[in-house]
Amino acid sequence: MSAISIGQAAVLGVVEGITEFLPVSSTGHLKITEGLMGIPVDDTSVVGFTAVIQVGAIAAVLVYFFKDIVRIVSAWGRGIANREERYHHDYKFGWWVIYATIPVVVVGLAAKPLIEGPLASLWVVAGSLIVGSGVMWAADQMGRHKRGEDDTTLKDAMLVGSAQILALLFPGFSRSGATMSTALILDLDRVAATRLSFFLGIPALTGAGLYELKDAVGTGVGVAPIVVGTAVSFVVAYASIAWLLKFVAKHSFNSFVIYRVVVGVLLLGLLASGALTA
Numbered sequence: 001m002s003a004i005s006i007g008q009a010a011v012l013g014v015v016e017g018i019t020e021f022l023p024v025s026s027t028g029h030l031k032i033t034e035g036l037m038g039i040p041v042d043d044t045s046v047v048g049f050t051a052v053i054q055v056g057a058i059a060a061v062l063v064y065f066f067k068d069i070v071r072i073v074s075a076w077g078r079g080i081a082n083r084e085e086r087y088h089h090d091y092k093f094g095w096w097v098i099y100a101t102i103p104v105v106v107v108g109l110a111a112k113p114l115i116e117g118p119l120a121s122l123w124v125v126a127g128s129l130i131v132g133s134g135v136m137w138a139a140d141q142m143g144r145h146k147r148g149e150d151d152t153t154l155k156d157a158m159l160v161g162s163a164q165i166l167a168l169l170f171p172g173f174s175r176s177g178a179t180m181s182t183a184l185i186l187d188l189d190r191v192a193a194t195r196l197s198f199f200l201g202i203p204a205l206t207g208a209g210l211y212e213l214k215d216a217v218g219t220g221v222g223v224a225p226i227v228v229g230t231a232v233s234f235v236v237a238y239a240s241i242a243w244l245l246k247f248v249a250k251h252s253f254n255s256f257v258i259y260r261v262v263v264g265v266l267l268l269g270l271l272a273s274g275a276l277t278a
Helices: 006-019 025-037 045-062 066-081 083-087 089-110 114-115 122-142 156-164 164-169 175-185 190-218 223-248 254-273
Strands: none
Touching: 006 025, 006 045, 006 190, 006 223, 025 045, 025 122, 025 175, 045 066, 045 190, 045 223, 066 089, 066 190, 066 223, 083 089, 089 114, 089 156, 089 164, 089 190, 114 164, 122 175, 122 254, 156 164, 156 190, 156 223, 164 175, 164 190, 175 190, 190 223
């Protein structure tokens, strides 16, 4: 019998699609939702399932930013073949995405037992939601928002890419929140910070989903729930991306900060009262 039903998979797909790219922690919300539905958050197959349905959200990014991705990949390919093309920013950016993914891959493989064990606790999620909120608020206040996407450098990409490690180790911190906050501290404007977070998330999240596929299928989650969860996350994530880019163009991240604190405090209360188990 599958550890996750088709109905539960659909619900988790909606949660994943909405929260993957918003700076509110998709992993944290998935774990909270799993806890409320009585699904063991530290079960190997469940951890694998949540990683796999992220591929649906990443597919939404690939479709939404298809023209940008084709432009960057084409420039990267031309630069590989022709030295004269290597001055182009898109060629350099292609390499930067690759370089910036290496730290999170190394840490992810090395710390896998911790990530799937003690760090999968809902106590960690609650604490990370609240602490991450403080980081996000400070970053939004500190940042001068004066640099655009074309002003990004290798240093920016490496620092923002490495920030993904925070979300990897502390579910609830939010990959989007960590990367956007780092980009804001580096004085990128909110739209540039958001787009950079999207691009840097593509290889890391796709790789994680493919790597965890064997655990999701091989240890208790059926193919049907995986397909449903992934499909639902794709549709919902596409709409979420479109909304977020419009939102950050005119608003600060304060709404997300407040929301994260409220969810974190409520989660602490549920855990302390015994209504939820960690």
